[in-house]
Amino acid sequence: MSVSVKICGLSTAETLDAAVANGAAYIGLLFYPPSPRYVALGQAEALAMRVPDHVGRVGVFVDPDDALVDAAIAAGKLTDLQLHKVTPERAAALRARTGLSIWAAVAVRARTDLDAARGFSGAADRILYDAKTPDNAALPGGMGVRFDWGLLNGFSHPLPWALSGGLDAINVGDAVRQTGATLVDASSGMETAPGIKDIDKIALFLKACAAL
DSSP, X not given: OOOXXXXXXXXXXXXXXXXXXXXXXXXXXXXXXXXXXBOOHHHHXXXXXXXXTTSEEEEEEESOOHHHHHHHHHHXXXXXXXXXXXXXXXXXXXXXXXXXXXXXXXXXXXXXXXXXXXXXXXXXXXXXXXXXXXXXXXXXXXXXXOOOGGGGTTOOOSSOEEEESSOOTXXXXXXXXXXXXXXXXXXXXXXXXXXXXXXXXXXHHHHHHHTO
16 A cells, blocks of 8 residues: 655654655645744745755644735645634645645544535545544644544545554554544654654654555
8 A cells, every 4th residue: 555644743854854855755844823833934935945845735724714824825825725723614725725735634433424524525635534632622633643444444435535543663554554544644643743743763663655
C-alpha cells in the first residue's frame, strides 16, 4: 500500500527541510495564534520559499476570517486549506472564493461523529478525521490524542480522506492496516515538546510510512 504523508505544524527551516527530504507529500503551516505551532505571515513566507513545487503547502486554520485566509495564501503560497470548526457552508464559500483544495477536519470520538463528514460532500475536497480533543481544550488538534480507528470500519466515506490524531513512527503501521488510510497527517508525534519538531522523529515517521 502506498501511503502519503503530511507533516503538520512545521515552523523552522530545519524541520521543514527534513520533512521534504524524507518524502512528505504535504507540509502544514498553522495560522492559529493560540497554538504553539503558529507561524506568522513573514515566517510562513520564508518557509514556503523552501518547499519544492511537488510538495503541497497546506494552511491550517480554525474558523478563519477572509482577511487571514487571503494573507496566508499569499504568504505561504498555499495549495490547500485545512479547516477546523467550520460549517460546510463556510467551507464551500472558501473553496469557491479561493479555488484551492479544501480539507475539512472532522473531530472523532464516537461513531456518530463521523456523520458530520457527509455534510461536506460538495463543499470540500477531502475529509481529515482527527481525534476529538477534551471539551475544555484550547486547541482543536495537535495534542497527541488518538481515536478508536475501528470506528472507521465499514463507514462509507463521502470524500477522499486522511487520518490524523496521535500518529507516530510506532503506531502508524497499525493505524494504516486497521483503517486502510492512504494519507496520514502527523504533528505532535514528531515533537520533543509542544511545537518543537524533531528532525529525527520526522525522518523515522516518514521511513515507517514508506515501508508500508
